[in-house]
Amino acid sequence: MKPQRMSDEIFRKRAAEEDGCMVSAIGLEPLFAKGEELHRRRGEATSEPVRLAFSTLISYRRRALKLSMETLAQKARVDLDELLQIEQDMSYVPEPRTVHQLATELKLPIPQLLVLSGNATSANAELTDAAVRFAARSRAVERLNREQSDALNEFVKVLIKQKVQNIEK
Amino acid sequence: MSSRRTCRLRSAERDDLVDADLVDELSKDDLVRAHLDWAPVRLEALKRLRAANLPWPEHWHWDWSQKAGMLDLLAYRCMGIEHGGRMQGLMMLSTVAVKGRLAQHLGKPALYVEFLETAPWNLRALTGTPQFLGVGVRLLEAAVVFSQQEGFSGRLGLHSLPQSEGFYRRYMTDLGLDPKHSQRLRYFEMDAQQVRYFLEGGKS
Numbered sequence: 512m513k514p515q516r517m518s519d520e521i522f523r524k525r526a527a528e529e530d531g532c533m534v535s536a537i538g539l540e541p542l543f544a545k546g547e548e549l550h551r552r553r554g555e556a557t558s559e560p561v562r563l564a565f566s567t568l569i570s571y572r573r574r575a576l577k578l579s580m581e582t583l584a585q586k587a588r589v590d591l592d593e594l595l596q597i598e599q600d601m602s603y604v605p606e607p608r609t610v611h612q613l614a615t616e617l618k619l620p621i622p623q624l625l626v627l628s629g630n631a632t633s634a635n636a637e638l639t640d641a642a643v644r645f646a647a648r649s650r651a652v653e654r655l656n657r658e659q660s661d662a663l664n665e666f667v668k669v670l671i672k673q674k675v676q677n678i679e680k
Numbered sequence: 681m682s683s684r685r686t687c688r689l690r691s692a693e694r695d696d697l698v699d700a701d702l703v704d705e706l707s708k709d710d711l712v713r714a715h716l717d718w719a720p721v722r723l724e725a726l727k728r729l730r731a732a733n734l735p736w737p738e739h740w741h742w743d744w745s746q747k748a749g750m751l752d753l754l755a756y757r758c759m760g761i762e763h764g765g766r767m768q769g770l771m772m773l774s775t776v777a778v779k780g781r782l783a784q785h786l787g788k789p790a791l792y793v794e795f796l797e798t799a800p801w802n803l804r805a806l807t808g809t810p811q812f813l814g815v816g817v818r819l820l821e822a823a824v825v826f827s828q829q830e831g832f833s834g835r836l837g838l839h840s841l842p843q844s845e846g847f848y849r850r851y852m853t854d855l856g857l858d859p860k861h862s863q864r865l866r867y868f869e870m871d872a873q874q875v876r877y878f879l880e881g882g883k884s
Contacts, residue, residue, distance in 0.1 A: 515824075515879045515880070518880075519697055520881075521880060521881045522690070523697070525817040525878070526817055528817075530810070531804050532816070532846060533737050533738070533739075533841070534796065534797070534815070534816030535737070535738070535739040535795075535797050535843070536793050536794075536838040536848070608860055625753070625755070631753050631755040631776070
């Protein structure tokens with residue numbers, strides 16, 4: 512389909528219509544629609560260790576902030592069942608809105624979490640490398656030991672360093 | 681790598697059309713430069729608005745340098761309109777299609793506009809005497825063209841800040857407050873007929 516363009520005459524009219532308006536749009540939600548096929552496609556975008564890193568990151572970060580699953584689910588306005596799936600089911604790809612809510616509540620950068628969760632792809636190899644390293648060092652247990660705390664802190668530092676955060680709210 | 685094509689803006693002072701560049705695939709540096717250019721102008725404008733007890737624009741705190749990191753992700757693409765070495769407006773698009781919400785769009789992909797903003801000196805509400813008119817129109821046109829190139833027939837959607845709803849309502853369908861949006865903003869979508877009206881005029 513050949514793209515259409517606006518004539519000068521129409522543009523003049525549209526420009527006059529815009530004059531005096533405040534023009535801005537804000538997005539970020541929802542990046543993706545629901546649907547099984549899309550879930551599958553989104554899941555394919557993330558390799559298993561990266562997705563494992565996402566689950567572990569959510570779980571570790573929640574516990575580091577001393578939040579129960581129930582409390583986090585409530586604060587982030589996410590279903591408890593879904594949070595359980597996120598932390599325990601490596602094949603589950605949460606909705607971007609859910610990732611957004613969790614990232615905000617856990618004070619983690621949103622775009623990186625969208626990548627780790629399988630909702631977006633990144634050209635940044637450092638992020639995926641760090642995720643794989645983190646996943647390799649991580650095992651879910653009830654309390655974080657020193658080694659797990661170190662692994663979490665190291666990975667969060669890498670996430671923050673990417674400077675992809677601070678999306679306007 | 682960025683690419684350019686000429687587009688025309690309306691000079692508010694002389695009321696004629698001037699050539700500008702629509703720059704596609706802006707870099708992170710481009711966004712940082714735009715922010716450094718826009719921020720002091722915006723700040724001065726806000727001081728004037730405060731002194732006059734006038735409302736501030738709802739996007740007064742936007743910082744495009746903070747959005748630059750989004751370009752690390754393949755899911756985002758940024759366009760801008762440049763004239764005189766300055767960015768006159770910016771737009772961030774999601775390169776991942778969303779599903780259309782209009783009844784006639786159900787199941788069909790649509791382009792999603794993440795952010796769209798005109799430079800502070802082009803907003804009459806901020807400056808009183810804008811330099812260029814139609815920057816937002818040109819960016820919206822670029823979004824429509826990109827949607828067409830992607831095979832989406834110009835379908836596009838966005839969430840509007842309340843102060844901008846009147847602008848989008850002229851050309852798009854207001855689908856109401858979106859309960860899924862964190863700020864409960866109104867969602868707007870443009871269909872093929874509205875694309876024709878927006879680009880060619882005639883009956884809305």
